[in-house]
Amino acid sequence: MTMGRKITWGVTVSMMAAALIAPASAVAQRETMLPVVKLAGTLDAAGRLCGDYSDADLLKRKQQQKAAAAAQGISAAEFETHFKAAHDKAKAQLLAVTPAKKTQACQQLRAMAGASLPR
16 A cells, blocks of 8 residues: 555544544433523513513624524524524513512522613
8 A cells, every 4th residue: 555545544534533423422412402502581571570681682682692602503493493483482581470489480480680780
C-alpha cells in the first residue's frame, strides 16, 4: 500500500466516523433542548400571569430561546408547538387555582429566580 492510499483510507475512515457520530450528537442535543423549550413556555405563561414581564420582554426572550433551539436542531415550527403546549398548560393551571395559590406560586417562582424579577 502506498502512502497516498494510506492517507486516503485514513481520511475516508475519519469522515465516516464523523458522519456516524455527528447525527447521534445532534439527536442528543435536540432531545436535551426539548425540555428546555417546554420550560421556556411554562415560564412565559407564569411571567405573564404573575405580571413580572412586559409583552415586549417576553417576546424578546422567546426569540432568543427560539434561536438557541434552532442552533440545537429544533425547527421553528417544532419550537412553537412545544412552547405553546407548555405555555397553555401552565396558563390553565395558574388560572384554575385560587388567587392565594396563584400569589404563592408567583412568589415561589420569584424566589427561584433569585428575587431579581421586576415587579
